[in-house]
Amino acid sequence: MSRKGDRRERELTNLLDGEGFVVMRAPASGxxxxxxxxxxxxxxxxxxxxxEAKSRDTNRFYIDGVEIEALFYFAMMFGAKPRIxxxxxxxxxxxxxxxxxYVTRSGNYRIDKEFILSEGETxxxx
Amino acid sequence: MSRKGDRRERELTNLLDGEGFVVMRAPASGxxxxxxxxxxxxxxxxxxxxxEAKSRDTNRFYIDGVEIEALFYFAMMFGAKPRIxxxxxxxxxxxxxxxxxYVTRSGNYRIDKEFILSEGETxxxx
Numbered sequence: 001m002s003r004k005g006d007r008r009e010r011e012l013t014n015l016l017d018g019e020g021f022v023v024m025r026a027p028a029s030g031x032x033x034x035x036x037x038x039x040x041x042x043x044x045x046x047x048x049x050x051x052e053a054k055s056r057d058t059n060r061f062y063i064d065g066v067e068i069e070a071l072f073y074f075a076m077m078f079g080a081k082p083r084i085x086x087x088x089x090x091x092x093x094x095x096x097x098x099x100x101x102y103v104t105r106s107g108n109y110r111i112d113k114e115f116i117l118s119e120g121e122t123x124x125x126x
Numbered sequence: 127m128s129r130k131g132d133r134r135e136r137e138l139t140n141l142l143d144g145e146g147f148v149v150m151r152a153p154a155s156g157x158x159x160x161x162x163x164x165x166x167x168x169x170x171x172x173x174x175x176x177x178e179a180k181s182r183d184t185n186r187f188y189i190d191g192v193e194i195e196a197l198f199y200f201a202m203m204f205g206a207k208p209r210i211x212x213x214x215x216x217x218x219x220x221x222x223x224x225x226x227x228y229v230t231r232s233g234n235y236r237i238d239k240e241f242i243l244s245e246g247e248t249x250x251x252x
Contacts, residue, residue: 021203022199022200022203022204024150024152024153024163024167024204025153026150026153027150027151027152027153037150041150041167041204043203043204043205044203045202045203045205048203048204048205073148074148076171077147077148077169077170077171077174078148078150078167078169078174079169079171079174079205
């Protein structure tokens with residue numbers, strides 16, 4: 001992860017913490033098993049989320065279908081709700097369920113700024 | 127954590143993985159929030175555990191009550207089952223619910239080898 005990506009992820013962690021969630025970030029390495037882990041787990045006794053965190057300075061990008069499948073798999077195994085956290089430059093974090101995203105013919109998930117800002121939830125709406 | 131403690135924890139991670147669990151270890155640092163996190167989360171779609179892992183070469187030791195309270199709190203927030211994983215030298219990992227342990231008058235939890243070997247579950251019994 002880039003330094004900026006790491007800073008953004010800590011930002012999301014702190015925001016969730018501020019909303020009363022207990023947060024656990026995936027270790028940067030040393031997970032000891034080959035499986036892809038979500039970036040953040042957050043629970044408040046009521047809801048429990050597995051979150052892939054993405055920050056970008058572009059208005060549109062794509063997430064590999066394999067990464068989303070891994071998120072769904074992990075969430076199912078942990079009994080968590082799968083979510084994508086998206087942070088565009090100069091915007092707030094938005095949280096969205098992957099199934100709301102447009103999927104390309106090649107199976108990748110499209111993250112479109114306008115769509116995310118209108119359809120995503122803010123942290124305090126979780 | 128000591129190098130041996132880290133090796134033991136990876137051992138437990140791999141054992142759980144081998145039994146079909148998806149496992150996430152707490153980051154060694156950089157959790158970004160002050161709260162104490164459990165060492166290992168493990169889920170198989172059926173059960174989801176938050177585990178404090180302890181390895182010792184002595185026959186008896188104590189876990190601080192505060193650490194167990196943090197485990198209960200975290201487990202509640204994540205919807206996980208709280209467990210202690212114990213690995214004595216030359217023995218297999220045993221998993222036990224903290225509430226089965228003897229609590230001292232000062233509020234600490236006693237880990238007694240004989241008791242753990244007889245009352246703890248093996249990984250494949252989880």
